Amino acid sequence: MYDIVVIGGGPAGLTASLYAARAGKKVMLLESDAFGGQIATAPRVENFPSVKETSGAALANNMFEQVTSCGVEFDMGRASIHKTDGGFVVSTEYGRYECLAVVIASGVTHKSLDVEGEERLVGKGVCYCAVCDGGFYKDKHVCVVGDGNSAAQYALYLADICKEVHLLTMFDKLFCDKKLTDRISSDGRIEWIKNACVTEIVGDDCVSGAVYRDADGAVTYLDCDAVFVAIGQEPHNELFSEIVQSDGQGYIVAGEDCKTSCDGIFAAGDCRTKAIRQCATAVGDGAVAGINAARYVDGIKR
Ligand SMILES: Cc1cc2nc3c(=O)[nH]c(=O)nc-3n(C[C@H](O)[C@H](O)[C@H](O)COP(=O)(O)OP(=O)(O)OC[C@H]3O[C@@H](n4cnc5c(N)ncnc54)[C@H](O)[C@@H]3O)c2cc1C
Incomplete structure (x- = not known):
């Protein structure tokens, strides 16, 4: 049994895992594609505080190393969530993870023109x-x-x-x-x-x-x-649509506290309703979601 399962290994999910683990929680981090998320595909990043210039891949790699050194377990797989009497079960193609709280940090993908050369x-x-x-x-x-x-x-x-x-x-x-x-x-x-x-x-x-x-x-x-x-971005929250409320565009409805319509499920980063989608705002969300998920777990255990 995990305290918290984090879905999505981009900046938001990595930061949520870091904060939850440092709050003493047993954390499983699940990623369907490649740890690092969108930022790992950025050739150059110059607007992430404390790093004057780096590649997105290097930034993502540093985040991942920091997170795993804190004892966060990780696995690959596309995750979906089911509510149980005691909490949640997060399932992927490869595994089943029981937990008390979930952080969804599933990000977005940019729409493509789908033309030659792109x-x-x-x-x-x-x-x-x-x-x-x-x-x-x-x-x-x-x-x-x-x-x-x-x-x-x-x-x-x-x-x-x-x-x-x-x-x-x-x-x-x-x-x-x-x-x-x-x-x-x-x-x-x-x-x-x-x-x-x-x-x-x-x-x-x-x-x-x-x-x-x-x-x-x-x-x-x-x-x-x-x-x-600039023809739009797409969230991919279809797998969560029955358990948390989304807006008309498919973003999970959650405010600055990252709380969703379902108690015990938090949404962080680009996947939630918000105005600015950047690495710095994603890690901010990750910190809030990680802390609030840890507090939620403490409330259950008390
Ligand atoms: C080319 C490019 C350059 C950029 N450059 C900058 C920059 O210079 N500065 C800046 O601040 N921002 C930049 N951004 C934006 C920044 O990368 C994003 O705002 C940030 O990565 C959002 O983080 P996130 O964790 O919310 O989502 P993401 O980075 O999208 O990560 C979400 C992760 O969740 C995984 N996932 C999705 N669904 C599931 C599921 N069901 N189960 C398991 N895993 C799942 C995805 O595979 C993905 O890895 C750039 C984006 C791109 C595409």
Whole structure:
């Protein structure tokens, strides 16, 4: 019997495990893909406090080593949760783990354009986060692809850093609040290319351009050093939908205390309803969820 099972080995889950273990709890950490989560795929991270510059993989590796050195057990597998009389059973393809409390830290994945060149050039000019990677393209030419709030915000953010910003939208309008649309339209630093369907990202070792088709079917090649894809993120909480409440987009409903609609289940990091999804906010959540899960367990044992 474990005190706490943590689902997801990204920054939030690793931090929740660290705090729970340091509070004296017996912890099992489960990961379905690769420990480290999204940050492990970031070539360079420059905004994580205390580390001036590092690779995401190195950051993730340090976190993982710190966590396992505290006695946290870990295993691979895609986890789901069932409530029992005494607590919960977390099951994966490979095992079954009884516990008193659960932290869900299942993160998100970014939606892809699914075009030629995209997957091959991830981390080599294909980016999904302007706040994370914008700094690497100072004074360079970049494209932003997307029609919503994120795309508009990415374009404005990048316009302060980059030499040239092209915003490519699928239709002739942005699906975001009017103020943002007005700012994009009037910002001389941003070229808004409407009715543009990106069909290819070009480059050998790194991005050198993007190809798009316009409403008349004409194909255009655009020189650029990076393509920022901002067509949304997807949480993957389907396995938990019967036990905790999610919002309309599939994010687990939980506030700053990381408590969910089910007593004893906590949600931390990108998988929960929140405004800013970053490594620093994920580890903040992990600390809160780890502490609150440990307190919940103490309450049961008392
Ligand atoms: C390319 C890239 C660059 C980035 N750069 C930066 C940056 O420079 N600075 C910054 O602050 N942020 C950056 N981010 C964002 C940052 O990585 C995320 O905000 C952070 O990783 C979120 O942590 P998390 O633990 O909540 O989720 P994730 O990192 O998404 O981790 C969730 C983990 O849970 C696992 N999982 C999901 N479902 C299950 C299940 N059912 N069972 C078991 N395991 C499961 C997943 O496999 C995953 O490993 C970047 C993101 C990307 C993609």
